[in-house]
Amino acid sequence: MPIWDFILLAVGLVSAVNHFYLGIFGLAVPTQSRKARLYFSGILLAGAWWCFWLTVSFSQLIEPEPRMLAMSMLLSGYFGPLIYLYVRTICQPGQHVGPSGQLILLFGSFGTLLTIIFLTMDRMELQAVYTAFLLRDYTRFAFLWFLRYAHSAELLLFILLSVIKLGETYYRTRDKTIKVQILYIALTVAVGTLSLLFANILPVFWHGIQMQRIAPLFSIPGAVLLYISFSNTNKYIHRLEVEKEQERQGIMRDIHDHLGAKLTDAFLLSQKLQQKDTLAPADLDQLGEAVRLGLDMLREKIDLLHDLESMRENFIQGLQIYLVRRYTKVGRTIDFQLADEIGDSLPMSTKEQGNAM
CATH class of the missing domain: 1.20.58 (Methane Monooxygenase Hydroxylase; Chain G, domain 1)
Structure with missing residues (x-):
């Protein structure tokens, strides 16, 4: 692939992912404006379609599985930082995301970079990568192995930070209603992240061509669940601010x-x-x-x-x-x-x- 096409693909994917997650995170902002909710929902759908179009148009592969794997790694690479920001917003409603929150989203670059490399490979190169993954040959494609494990590690790290933040807020509050809400949020995050673990971490340890094909599909319910959770957060944050x-x-x-x-x-x-x-x-x-x-x-x-x-x-x-x-x-x-x-x-x-x- 020419260098300019590579740059165009990289910029396009990063922009598409930012639109996707800007839409999701915008839905968590406490607002009663119907226009604002429609606006952020539109940004989310536009970002998701943009990601899908880029992965399909730039991919030189015939098989759909590599495209699904690329989409899964691209989107779920940001789920760990995003879930942490989601939990932090709920536990500290008065604090806005700000520049520090935007920097946290940069940690999803492992998945983005891995996706870009996948989409720039031809069929023979990708088959060699698949073979190395199946045989656990760490001597070949060491950089791709690093990206894949780093992607899984950062996802687990941010999930752990989210659990710590929720636990700290749970034991600090005295309101039983808020405690029940925190448990509900923890359950929602747990189910969503479980699907992401199946989509990204499980294939790292359980190798097989069927797992490589099926696992990326688990990122779809994770994205849907996260969308629903963020859209329902408006009422909770507004109620919490009123009570405070x-x-x-x-x-x-x-x-x-x-x-x-x-x-x-x-x-x-x-x-x-x-x-x-x-x-x-x-x-x-x-x-x-x-x-x-x-x-x-x-x-x-x-x-x-x-x-x-x-x-x-x-x-x-x-x-x-x-x-x-x-x-x-x-x-x-x-x-x-x-x-x-x-x-x-x-x-x-x-x-x-x-x-x-």
């Missing part, structure tokens, strides 16, 4: 009511103590106890708000505004500083909640 926001609002109301009451008591007590000519140690102890109760309550709420990082700065600012407003009424100024360990753990509230305090 409701929990945050409830904790902030609790902080507003109880912490405000404790600090108001301390403020009124300080006003009362100002009217005395001298302050006894018991008076200072009483004032310190009132402040301590407020801080103890605050520390309890910090643990509940620790994961709500989006509230960090505004909450501290609101607390400062509250204290400054109360103390300036009696003509006093304060220099309010938080300890490092407290300041680093405090989440933020919204500006409105800070002003309300």
